[in-house]
């Protein structure tokens with residue numbers, strides 16, 4: 001349920017679905033992720049599945065194939081694909097962990113490496129994502145709730161940057177809401 005019933009304010013091409021994953025699926029995904037090793041080379045911890053992503057080169061590269069997505073991730077990816085009738089199957093997933101105060105700077109997911117659809121599943125703490133449009137200077141805020149899915153396509157994927165400010169709290173309709181640990185799983189299709 002959305003905090004204080006605020007409506008998500010999304011750029012064209014973005015779709016937000018509350019409670020996309022069931023409580024059981026979310027718990028299983030969180031348990032799975034928590035049992036896997038983390039990469040700690042960024043300011044936040046990450047896990048890569050399917051294809052390793054090189055943040056410096058901003059690409060995957062043919063040597064970067066790790067293997068098929070683990071079953072739990074694959075079945076969630078398939079559900080997203082079926083729900084939105086997507087033409088391609090997700091073959092890559094990046095897990096991001098955010099402790100309070102951590103975020104991700106505004107970016108557009110690499111267009112050369114990844115296909116036009118990006119799907120973000122949220123677990124754990126709610127947080128506010130900021131969309132910014134470099135051409136118009138507009139910004140839009142979207143509250144991401146645990147178990148929600150955010151699909152980025154079209155303008156929202158290519159014309160707007162998205163990021164999460166590195167804060168310990170978010171302001172929602174005048175209230176200051178503390179963040180706790182959040183996990184996101186971003187599904188993409190690497191064009192091999």
Ligand SMILES: O=C(O)CCC(=O)C(=O)O
Pocket residue numbers: 094096104109120144162183184186
């Ligand atoms: O954690 C999120 O919700 C966003 C992650 C993201 O934008 C990315 O991995 O490219």
Ligand SMILES: [Fe+2]
Pocket residue numbers: 107108109162
């Ligand atoms: Fe992203």
